[in-house]
Amino acid sequence: MYPFGRGIARHLPLALLMIPLLLYVVFAFGPSMATVFFSFTDATGIPGVRWHFVGFDNYRKLLFSSDQAERLRSIRNSLEFAFLVVVIQNAIGLFMAVLLNRKLKGDAFYRATFFLPVVLGVTVSGLVWRMMLNPMSGPMGELFKMFGTRSNFLSSYDAAFYWIIFVQIWMYMGYSMTIFIAGLQSIPRDLYDSGHIDGASGWKAFRYITFPMIAPAVTVNTLLSIIGALQTFDIIYVLTNGGFNTRTLALDVYRDAIANNTTADYGLASAGAMVLFLFVFVFTVVFMYLLRRREVDL
Amino acid sequence: MAESKSSAVFRYAVVLFMLCVYVLPLFYLFNVAMKTQIEYLKSPIGLFEQFRFNNFRTAWNQGDFSRYIWNSVLYTSVTTAASILLSLFAAFPIARRYVRFSNLIYLFFTMSLFLPSPLVPQFWLASQLGLYNTQWGYMLLRTGGTGIAFLMFVGYIKSVSKELDEAAAMDGCGYLRFIFRILFPLVKPVLATGVMLTAIGVWNDIIGPTIYLSDTKYQPITKGLFAFFGQYLNNWPLLACGIMIIAAPLVVLYSFIQRYLVSGALAGSVKF
Numbered sequence: 001m002y003p004f005g006r007g008i009a010r011h012l013p014l015a016l017l018m019i020p021l022l023l024y025v026v027f028a029f030g031p032s033m034a035t036v037f038f039s040f041t042d043a044t045g046i047p048g049v050r051w052h053f054v055g056f057d058n059y060r061k062l063l064f065s066s067d068q069a070e071r072l073r074s075i076r077n078s079l080e081f082a083f084l085v086v087v088i089q090n091a092i093g094l095f096m097a098v099l100l101n102r103k104l105k106g107d108a109f110y111r112a113t114f115f116l117p118v119v120l121g122v123t124v125s126g127l128v129w130r131m132m133l134n135p136m137s138g139p140m141g142e143l144f145k146m147f148g149t150r151s152n153f154l155s156s157y158d159a160a161f162y163w164i165i166f167v168q169i170w171m172y173m174g175y176s177m178t179i180f181i182a183g184l185q186s187i188p189r190d191l192y193d194s195g196h197i198d199g200a201s202g203w204k205a206f207r208y209i210t211f212p213m214i215a216p217a218v219t220v221n222t223l224l225s226i227i228g229a230l231q232t233f234d235i236i237y238v239l240t241n242g243g244f245n246t247r248t249l250a251l252d253v254y255r256d257a258i259a260n261n262t263t264a265d266y267g268l269a270s271a272g273a274m275v276l277f278l279f280v281f282v283f284t285v286v287f288m289y290l291l292r293r294r295e296v297d298l
Numbered sequence: 299m300a301e302s303k304s305s306a307v308f309r310y311a312v313v314l315f316m317l318c319v320y321v322l323p324l325f326y327l328f329n330v331a332m333k334t335q336i337e338y339l340k341s342p343i344g345l346f347e348q349f350r351f352n353n354f355r356t357a358w359n360q361g362d363f364s365r366y367i368w369n370s371v372l373y374t375s376v377t378t379a380a381s382i383l384l385s386l387f388a389a390f391p392i393a394r395r396y397v398r399f400s401n402l403i404y405l406f407f408t409m410s411l412f413l414p415s416p417l418v419p420q421f422w423l424a425s426q427l428g429l430y431n432t433q434w435g436y437m438l439l440r441t442g443g444t445g446i447a448f449l450m451f452v453g454y455i456k457s458v459s460k461e462l463d464e465a466a467a468m469d470g471c472g473y474l475r476f477i478f479r480i481l482f483p484l485v486k487p488v489l490a491t492g493v494m495l496t497a498i499g500v501w502n503d504i505i506g507p508t509i510y511l512s513d514t515k516y517q518p519i520t521k522g523l524f525a526f527f528g529q530y531l532n533n534w535p536l537l538a539c540g541i542m543i544i545a546a547p548l549v550v551l552y553s554f555i556q557r558y559l560v561s562g563a564l565a566g567s568v569k570f
Binding site: 001002003004005009012013014016017019020021023024026027028029030031032033034035036037038043095096099100102104108110112113114115116117118119120121122123124127128129131132134137138139142170227231233234237238250253254257258266269270273274276277280281284 | 309310312313316317319320321322323324326327330338339342343384385387388390391392396397403406407409410411412413414415416417418419420421422423438439441442443444448463464466467468471472473474476494498501502504505508509520523524527534537538541544545548549552556557
């Protein structure tokens, strides 16, 4: 029952909801849908030029054109980026959450510190790591020297991509950790007490009590990090701008659409966005199915 | 639960190591910011000789930060305030089912997470509507009531008893008045987190201004820092000062409200 009056007052909630709804439809949902349409045209950024439907030409161009090797590497990079980020970020996030969930001196300070990079944002975090990884004078170079080795870090064709992954995990581990901690705090203490009587402690307690109980947090973290990792490109933009074999699908979409202003290719960029969406969709559905089934099994 | 000594040592060792990974880069940033260029070139990773807070003023002036920072303040305050308000307008009726198809609308709003990147048509549309390279256009594009703040509000409002609405309505309180006078103070824990996460998104946005604001006089501080970075590529002390200037406002804000964040307001309410 709606308590706030009848008649015209009854429509106030909907009227106010229409503002965010309209913004969402016009600037987010609508454009997302229109991407499908754009991907089948030869639209460019040049004003006054007529568009035509070109069928699957953009998709063909994306996969089989002269820069095929680069394009395929972008796709492979996207998948590798997502896989490594999801696995490592959540593993460390969960590990740290379990560690900090127990009484530990100064735990609030540790949590706040691990979350700090999210607050600093991608520009600040990215530039800080460009300083740290400066091959000429950065401290990481000195650290490597101590171990008798060296690297060009973000200017290395082999390693730059993995340093970006490292920075990405550095930035968002605290976010995963925070979600895991909230999950851990919702577990009733007496579960562990009764588990203890049954001989479940240490690893066993984690395996049979903790891990099943935080299934919702695992689901949220996995999905958020899969989607985030596949769609992110601002960190790459800040660290290498796609140089040194660090392009991904998401960065390519941006570059095709905007970055090369004179040759902006809306059709090609949209086709890239659709391929990226296909990955996001497939992984989300598969993981949602697997994780939900695990939640129900309890 | 009793704990063996060795495992306590192990836990502190791990935490200490992780703390180093997070704190050392930031300390290094400060260390470099306090040096002169010559001091940096002589010993890039050595400890700074003395505090040189004047470096901040030099960076501020040379990077022309005063121009950029007002844009950032404008964009961040306006879009955060508007987005939070719209998020409440969207979240309250959906959480309470005061509109039809509440669940469907909720699902519809969360879909944007998975959908294809709207980048290309959005850019095209913005150009057509004359939003390109205008301050209002950029703020309009950044404003929305369906982001993380919305998700958190829905989760939180569901946990607030509905009897409150009925009691207030009985006393003659209208819908809008209820939102502003009663709901607003009530959602404070998630409000703090929502405001911060929204503000972080706008303040730190680098891609949005790169796409939509080509004119330097409209660009925010992130673009300013990036330009500064290109210009003074080897003057790391100045750059470090610039980075710290940009990070400062949010870090200060964060230090005030981080206890809300850690209380799990963020996590508990993000559900699919």
